[in-house]
Amino acid sequence: MIVVLMGYMGSGKSTIGKKLATLLNYDFLDLDDFISENENSSILSIFKEKGEIYFRKKETESLKEIIDSKENVVLGLGGGTPCYGNNLSLLKNGKNVITFYLKLSIKNLAERLRTERDERPLISHLTSEEELLEFIGKHLFERAPYYSQADYNINADDKSKKDILENILMHLI
Numbered sequence: 001m002i003v004v005l006m007g008y009m010g011s012g013k014s015t016i017g018k019k020l021a022t023l024l025n026y027d028f029l030d031l032d033d034f035i036s037e038n039e040n041s042s043i044l045s046i047f048k049e050k051g052e053i054y055f056r057k058k059e060t061e062s063l064k065e066i067i068d069s070k071e072n073v074v075l076g077l078g079g080g081t082p083c084y085g086n087n088l089s090l091l092k093n094g095k096n097v098i099t100f101y102l103k104l105s106i107k108n109l110a111e112r113l114r115t116e117r118d119e120r121p122l123i124s125h126l127t128s129e130e131e132l133l134e135f136i137g138k139h140l141f142e143r144a145p146y147y148s149q150a151d152y153n154i155n156a157d158d159k160s161k162k163d164i165l166e167n168i169l170m171h172l173i
């Protein structure tokens, strides 16, 4: 089985994904890290030097490669992965792929991302709190229709990591 976590930047895909993999005795794969390693470059540098279109192409290629070749892994997607190209279809049509959306409010996402903007190219330029809130609000409005097509929507607002993990595990066992 491939257990996929999707959600906005800062929603906890990498953090929860690693813990979930340990609990399931699966390997954890982070799509951003997979791309970074293959490209020998940070996500921020790929965006800066090659542009977002190049990144999105690599993102789809990597997703396809993982779905076609891996099993018993937890896969944390990039924040935008389900919203581009045919990525959502790849996930929905993938054999033994189960998808979870880690759903958080704009306010909680902004709170987390305020201190963690530097390595995230799409928000690294936003300086004030208002700008960040406005950006996330608009962006999430565009992306929610994709995220919400996950097999399970997990409410992660003000929830401990333990609660989120228990909620996900409930759907897997």
Ligand SMILES: Nc1ncnc2c1ncn2[C@@H]1O[C@H](COP(=O)(O)OP(=O)(O)OP(=O)(O)O)[C@@H](O)[C@H]1O
Residues within 6 Å of the ligand: 007, 008, 009, 010, 011, 012, 013, 014, 015, 016, 032, 076, 077, 078, 079, 112, 116, 120, 159, 160, 161, 164
């Ligand atoms: N349930 C939680 N409660 C409190 N903080 C959390 C929780 N889950 C994750 N965090 C924190 O939120 C921040 C963002 O988490 P993380 O990097 O896992 O998000 P992500 O979805 O992988 O983001 P990106 O798409 O940008 O890679 C981290 O500092 C992490 O420790």
Ligand SMILES: O=C(O)C1=C[C@@H](O)[C@@H](O)[C@H](O)C1
Residues within 6 Å of the ligand: 008, 009, 032, 043, 077, 078, 079, 080, 081, 120, 121, 122
């Ligand atoms: O939300 C997004 O579009 C992104 C999120 C990150 O995980 C990276 O995949 C990249 O910075 C783009």
Ligand SMILES: [Mg+2]
Residues within 6 Å of the ligand: 013, 014, 015, 030, 032, 076
């Ligand atoms: Mg991550």
